[in-house]
Amino acid sequence: MTRHMDMTHAGDHLPKTSLVAPRPMDLSEKPLLQVRSVSKYYGRRIGCEDVSFDLWPGEVLAIVGESGSGKTTLLDCISTRMTPTSGMVNYRMRDDTMREVFRLSEAEKRFLMRTDWGFVHQNPADGLRMTVSAGANVGERLMAIGEQHYGDIRQTASDWLEQVEIAKDRIDDQPRAFSGGMRQRLQIARNLVTGPRLVFMDEPTGGLDVSVQARLLDLLRSLVAELGLAAIVVTHDLAVARLLSHRMVVMKEGRIIETGLTDRVLDDPQAPYTQLLISSILQV
C-alpha cells in the first residue's frame, strides 16, 4: 500500500462536517484497549516507535499519516497480526478483566479474533474466502463460535447481507462474482456477525471508486454508531477520518506527533507537520 495522502475524495459526496459527533466521554467508563510504548523495528528501520494511547468503548480512532509513517505496522502490532519489538497492548475482555494480548493463550487469541475483534482489510480478498458463497462467508464465523443449526445460520447470514445492502438472492453467489464495493460490504458483514466490540480497519475504502467509497463510508458510519463499536481505522484520506472518527492520531516517521478530537485536529492543528499535511491536502 504505497500511496500518498490524497483527498480524492470519498468525502466529496458527503457533507463536509463530521457526522459522528464526538461521543460524550463517560470518564467513569474504563478503557477497552491500552497501547503502551509499542515499537516495531524492521532491522534498523523504524516501523513505529514508542506509541501509546487508550481506546474507549464505542470510540472510533483514526490513524492518519503519509505513506510509510507506520500506520499499518502499528495496526498490525495492536491486532496481534505482528509482534512488536517492545511495548504492551492490554485489552478488556468480555469478563471485564484487562489482559495483555501478547500473553493470551492461543485459544484466547483465537476467541478474540473470531468473536470480539474484527479486521477489515483494504483488499476484500484478504478477508474473504473467494470461492465459497456469500452466505457461507458470513455463516462460517458463526460456526466457528459453535453455532450449529443450519437454518439459523442461513437466516442470520441473510439478515446480515440485507444490513450491508446486498440483495438476499445473492446469498449463494461467490464473492468473486461481486463488485469491489459488494465484496467490501460482505467482508464487513462477515466481521460484524459475531458482535465484535472492536474492529480494526486498514484503508477500508481504499481502491474503490469515489461514489462506491461514499456509499461504503455511509454504511460503515451508521453500523459503527448503531452497534456502538469501537474501531481503529488506518487511512491516508483525511475525509475518511473526518467522517468516521471521534479522535485522531497523526503519525510521522513511526511516531505519534499529534492526537486529539478529530474536528479539533483538522480545524486547529497544533503540530507544524499536521498543519502542513492538512494545508497541502486542502479543504477537508
Ligand SMILES: Nc1ncnc2c1ncn2[C@@H]1O[C@H](COP(=O)(O)OP(=O)(O)OP(=O)(O)O)[C@@H](O)[C@H]1O
Ligand atoms: N516488512 C517490512 N520490512 C521492512 N521494512 C518495513 C516492512 N514493512 C514496513 N516497513 C517500513 O516501516 C515503515 C512504516 O511502514 P508502514 O507500511 O507501516 O507505513 P504506512 O503508514 O502504513 O504506509 P502505507 O500507507 O504506504 O501503507 C516504512 O519505512 C516501511 O518501509
